[in-house]
Amino acid sequence: MGGTEQNYVNEAFDTNWIAPLGPNVAGFETALESYLGKGNNVAALSSGTAAIHLALVLLGVTRGDEVLCQTFTFSASANPIVYQGATPVFIDSEPDTWNMCPDHLEEAIKDRIAKGKKPKAIIAVHLYGMPCKIEAITAVAQKYEIPVVEDSAEALGSTYKGQKCGTFGTIGILSFNGNKIITTSGGGALVSNSPEIKEKAVFLATQARDEAPHYQHSEIGFNYRLSNICAGIGRGQMEVVDSHVTLRREMHQFYKELFNKREGVTVFEEPSPDYFSNHWLSCITINAAKTRFTPQEVVSALAKDTIESRPLWKPMHLQPVFKDAPYYGATVAESLFNTGLCLPSGSNLSGTERQRINKALKPFL
Numbered sequence: 059m060g061g062t063e064q065n066y067v068n069e070a071f072d073t074n075w076i077a078p079l080g081p082n083v084a085g086f087e088t089a090l091e092s093y094l095g096k097g098n099n100v101a102a103l104s105s106g107t108a109a110i111h112l113a114l115v116l117l118g119v120t121r122g123d124e125v126l127c128q129t130f131t132f133s134a135s136a137n138p139i140v141y142q143g144a145t146p147v148f149i150d151s152e153p154d155t156w157n158m159c160p161d162h163l164e165e166a167i168k169d170r171i172a173k174g175k176k177p178k179a180i181i182a183v184h185l186y187g188m189p190c191k192i193e194a195i196t197a198v199a200q201k202y203e204i205p206v207v208e209d210s211a212e213a214l215g216s217t218y219k220g221q222k223c224g225t226f227g228t229i230g231i232l233s234f235n236g237n238k239i240i241t242t243s244g245g246g247a248l249v250s251n252s253p254e255i256k257e258k259a260v261f262l263a264t265q266a267r268d269e270a271p272h273y274q275h276s277e278i279g280f281n282y283r284l285s286n287i288c289a290g291i292g293r294g295q296m297e298v299v300d301s302h303v304t305l306r307r308e309m310h311q312f313y314k315e316l317f318n319k320r321e322g323v324t325v326f327e328e329p330s331p332d333y334f335s336n337h338w339l340s341c342i343t344i345n346a347a348k349t350r351f352t353p354q355e356v357v358s359a360l361a362k363d364t365i366e367s368r369p370l371w372k373p374m375h376l377q378p379v380f381k382d383a384p385y386y387g388a389t390v391a392e393s394l395f396n397t398g399l400c401l402p403s404g405s406n407l408s409g410t411e412r413q414r415i416n417k418a419l420k421p422f423l
């Protein structure tokens with residue numbers, strides 16, 4: 059927390075705005091809109107997952123459709139496809155940004171069309187805050203006229219060629235879950251350059267009430283709006299978002315220096331100056347043939363000193379629940395999963411804590 063969050067929450071209590079609407083919801087949306095840049099319309103929602111779900115609803119994804127989705131991601135990117143009764147088709151990553159490979163994307167689109175079904179949407183992710191190859195992905199998407207849902211849940215504050223992540227897709231989504239770059243305890247947002255899409259998102263997120271004196275519904279709605287209390291936390295968090303990004307990037311620099319001379323350990327970083335990552339999590343890959351230690355050995359050594367580290371996301375096409383879903387690509391995501399690690403990356407790690415990490419990693423340097 060930055061410090062001012064509680065003032066906004068207190069204001070909600072003092073004015074009795076304890077509801078999924080009120081001044082903090084509007085204030086949080088305005089803060090996000092000005093942060094993301096001119097022309098962006100933001101609907102504050104109850105979670106990033108809800109935002110992806112509404113994005114698919116708004117794009118007309120329905121029973122029997124197919125949706126292309128990056129395989130190397132958290133399950134929340136893909137689950138809403140199934141909520142809609144549609145089928146996910148997973149796409150491998152490329153090694154530069156670890157995100158959706160534009161070539162495999164095009165291969166998949168061609169093959170699905172040849173098989174008789176044009177995919178309804180593309181879900182591209184900026185994983186760990188690293189911008190994906192959004193220009194190349196958008197070019198493929200435009201060629202085949204398929205809308206892009208840009209999952210920017212982990213990438214608030216990241217940019218590609220100076221433009222904020224979350225603002226490239228037909229619809230962008232953000233998450234404010236407890237573990238993200240800023241948090242509202244739980245929350246999310248839908249981003250669009252179209253005011254009509256925002257309006258429709260808010261309509262669907264508040265149970266799709268028709269304009270009538272009584273309760274009347276012509277569409278199926280959802281209870282997906284962000285509460286005024288949580289939005290108050292969000293308003294305070296927007297005052298510290300850039301400092302959180304700076305601190306995360308400092309943690310990344312810390313690991314860069316730590317592993318600087320260690321052959322076989324690669325700290326994940328931007329492939330070119332076009333990319334600016336918030337470095338939500340600092341990640342490494344380990345070439346065990348060179349290092350003679352495995353990622354699991356690092357996890358165990360850190361755990362002995364009560365320091366948590368974790369494997370990278372397990373690709374969706376390797377998940378039991380998605381075992382029957384079509385997949386296009388090779389083994390990039392799979393090998394990242396087998397060789398990678400997320401290291402402690404919090405915006406609040408103290409100097410003493412960094413020293414403890416340094417000491418625990420010494421045997422591997």
Ligand SMILES: *Cc1c(COP(=O)(O)O)cnc(C)c1O
Pocket residue numbers: 104105106107108131132134135183209211212232233234235244245246
């Ligand atoms: C966290 C996350 C989500 C979902 O956001 P919630 O707010 O937790 O529902 C979606 N996609 C990715 C890549 C995420 O990391």
